[in-house]
Every structure is written in structure tokens, then in C-alpha cells.
Amino acid sequence: MWLWYSWQSAAVVNDEGDVLDVEINDARFSVHGAKERLQMIAEGHLPPEAVVLKERFPEAKPTAHGSAELPEFDIPQPTASQLQVADEAALLLAKEGVAVSAADPDRRLEHLLRASEELRTLHLTMEARLIEWVGLFLPSARFERNRTQVAGKLSSVDSLSAFASMLDVEDAYEQPSDSEWKSLHDWATMVSNQGRQLDRLEHAIRVAAQAHLPSTSALVGPLLAARLCVEAHGRSRLARLPSGTVQVLGAEKAFFSHLRSGTAPPKHGHIFMHPWISRSPRWVRGKIARMLASKISIAARIDAFEGTPLSQDDVDEVEAKVEAIRKEFSKPPRR
């Protein structure tokens, strides 16, 4: 026996499709009222009409409209005005859902991270051009050791000669034209602003990651935590990944090529950025990566379930393990 229900009516039906009892609410719903009903159904609750029938037929199995299990029967239809109100309510619900998703920390973190990656790529390209460009006019200037300061300094002066004397190098033999200098100066200003914007983005990522992923951030730093989360398509997905996958997150290309054509599997993806791995001798990196990935999985689960974050002691313990591995395998394996 079935207890069929929709958002404004319910019926008790036997396996043959006979309707034993029915509760139909043909009231005029407000859009708000209909929206509450639709929400109720979506969350798996019974509407009041079904609750009434459930008391009369406790053995009937509550089954939402549309279930494939239900027998064919004459389904009570909403009135035309109810149908119209339900459609308006559905639109309202959809809009609410969109608005709620705007607050989704996973998606905000993703935008921050992608924005910073895109800006960094652009910044490096533009900075390289700037240095070549200035170097053309001031061949005796050397920027290798202070590349990052060139943009700021150049944008703070109002002529190339001023820049030359600031650097204490010979002035240009051939001066740029007025508009050429202005273009160069604009370029430098942009590069210098990008540097500041990158800092701000990075700060925002840290703050967001520390709030959204406190344990993973404590363990591997907020920037790496953010990167892993975005790569996994969100915090709850990161928490569900097997640690073997966490270990190669960010090395997708190599990983799929391994699956497809049997090339060597990647040993580590983003987590390789972490100094515990990148500053270890190459023969222990795989071991440390494996251990660290399993700890990240644990941290990510704590984050996803919003449990008590890892303490500094917990993190120190992991670091001690890294040290132990390094010590145990301090010599390269013999071939």
C-alpha cells in the first residue's frame, strides 16, 4: 500500500491502483506558501495532507509523486491557479538557491585562487618585457638581483635620466621620445600595481583558507590548502578523496597519461611545493609525499565536518615524522 503525495495533496493507493483515501487541498496558495511546500518536499518532509493520511493508514509507504514504484492511478491534479503559483514559487526557489551559492566558500576560494594564478602569469610576462625594455636604453644597468623593484622605482620617477641616476648608471645614449617614455612609464606603473594586487589576493586567499580549511591550512599552509581544495572541486570532495589521489592532485595530466598509456605514475602534484618534500633528497620524496597526503586527508575530513582543528602539537608531530623519514633514509638507495 502506498501513500502518494504531492505538494498540496496526498492519496492512499493499493498495488492495483485503487485510491482508498485522498486528501486534496484546493486552497489558493500564496507564492510564499507554495514555496514553503515545495521546499518541504525537496527536503523529504511530508506535507500536512500526507501526515493526516499517514495517521489513518500507518502501513502505507510514503512515496513522493513521480516515483517509479507507484502503480498507475488517477493522480489528483492541482488546480490551474495552484499550478501557476507553484511555477512562480519554483522560480523564487531557484533564485534563492543561486543567491545562497554566491556565499559558497568553495567557489569564492576558487575565484581568488584562479584570479591570482592568472594575474601572476600576466605579471611575470609584463615584468620580463619591462626589464628588456629598460635594459635596451640603459645597457649598463643590471637588474638580476632586484627585478621585482624595477617597476616600482621606474614608476616613481618622471624621466629615464632620473631613473638612471637613481640606479647610479650611465644615462641613455639614445633617449626615448616623449610618448615612448610615457608608454614605458605606464607599463612600469601597471607592473608595479600588479605586484600590490597579487599581495592582496594572496592575503585574501590565506584568510579565506584559514577560515574554510583550518586544519589543512595548519598542516601545509593556507596557500597549498587552498590549491588542493580548488583542485579537488571543493572541501567536501577533497575530504572524500583517497589519499593516493590527494598525493597527485595537480598532476592530472601525468596521472591520466599513466592510466591511458602506462607512463610512469606521477609521485606528487601540488603537495610537492611543500618544503617538507621539495627540500628533501629526491629518494625520500615519494615516502614523505605518501605520508603527508594521508595526513592531509585526515585534516581535510576534520575541515569538512567542522571538527576541532589540528593543533600546533599535531602539526609538530607530522614534522617529526618527516624528520624521521629523512633520517632513516639519509643515503640514496644503492643500485
Place this chain on the structure above:
Amino acid sequence: MAKHRRIRPVSETVLLEGRNVWTVNANPGIAVRGESLRKFRGVEHRRWDPNRSKLGAGLLRTRNDPSLLLPDAGSTILYLGAGHGTTISHLHDHLCGAKNRFGGRLVAVDLAPRCLRDLTYLAEHRQGLVPVLGDARKFDAWGVLIPSRVDWLFQDVAQAGQVEIFLSAVRRFLSKDGIGLLSLKAASERHTEGGDEDIFAEAIAQLSSEVELLEHINLTGFEDQHALFVIRRR
């Protein structure tokens, strides 16, 4: 030059003109995604880009009467995997028309909030479009919006298990003799061995065991690795 290409009406609001499909714009003056607008006999039409819509491509590719791929104007239909609403907008032109003069109802489900942002905006200007933020597999959550079975159902979710999702939607929501269209993306199925052809063959077998397969439309050229299956519920 074929300045005057042959014009074939598919419905009151859809027409084929050479290799182009056009629909009468239900929201005059507004292009949904930058498509061209053009007047035929004084009525503004929007170009239905077959490279952006698998149904649009299907209308051009089908070996049968293209009108068989479209629902009846003024009916209620269910669309799973609505995306940003490209196909939906043309279906709406056909099904509902301006101010929903045909009285159609188009329930459009998608799981991605980003898509719903576009769909809800579209719905503001297109009466009869009912966007739903939901999972095509979680029928219990939104199925109450389809109080009686529909005669036309479309699915384009591009995710693993597409055929199974489609068949269960057909069982629940498609009327007897109703038409269902499944856009199948081979790359969404998790097969490591065997090519697209195997995936399509498997889909055909799965579909044929339960419904009548009317046509398998290969969309290569418009959308590679995609096929459109047209079925009728027995």
C-alpha cells in the same frame, strides 16, 4: 549565390532555411547569447546555432521529419541538464511564444547554480519557463512540479550514467507514446577501454530493451563524440 535559400517551416515558430534554423523571438529585440536576429516576413527570428545546441543540430541532421523532434506547442515538457539556456530559449520560442501565447510549460532542471543564474534571468522575460535548481537524479525533490506525465522529455546532462538517468526519467515522467530525446556525450562515460562506438552501441542496447528507439543521430561535425537518441515510450 543562394541569396534566397529554401525556407521550410517546421512549426508555427521554427523554420529551416538552408543550413540554418530560426525561431520566432518570444522576447523581441533581445538576443539570448549574441545570436543573429533577422526578420522573415516582418517577424523577428533568432538564429538557432547548431554548434551550440544539440537539438538544433539534430533538427538539421535528422533523416526524418524534423518536426517529430519537437514537442507540441502549448504542452508541458521536461528538460534535464538545462545548461545556460541556449536550447531552452529556442524551445521556449516554440513551446510558449511571446507572453506565453501558446500556454506551454517548460520545466528546466540543472544542478549548477551558475547555470540557474542565467536560467532565472531568462525566465523573468519568458513566461512558461520554470527553472529548477536540482539534480536530475533526485526526482523526489522536484518531481511534484510535473503533476501529470509529459509527452516530450529531453536530457543533456553530460555526466556518467546518462542512459540510466534518462530511462528512469522516462519511466516516471514520460507518457505512453511520448517522445524522449537523449543527448549522449561519449566522453562522460567512464570507459577506459573501447571507443565511442562501443559506448553508443551499449546505449542503444540499453535503450532498446526498454523503449522504442526511433533514431540515432550522429552529431559529429557539430559536436564531436556526441549522439542524439530519439525514443518513444512503449
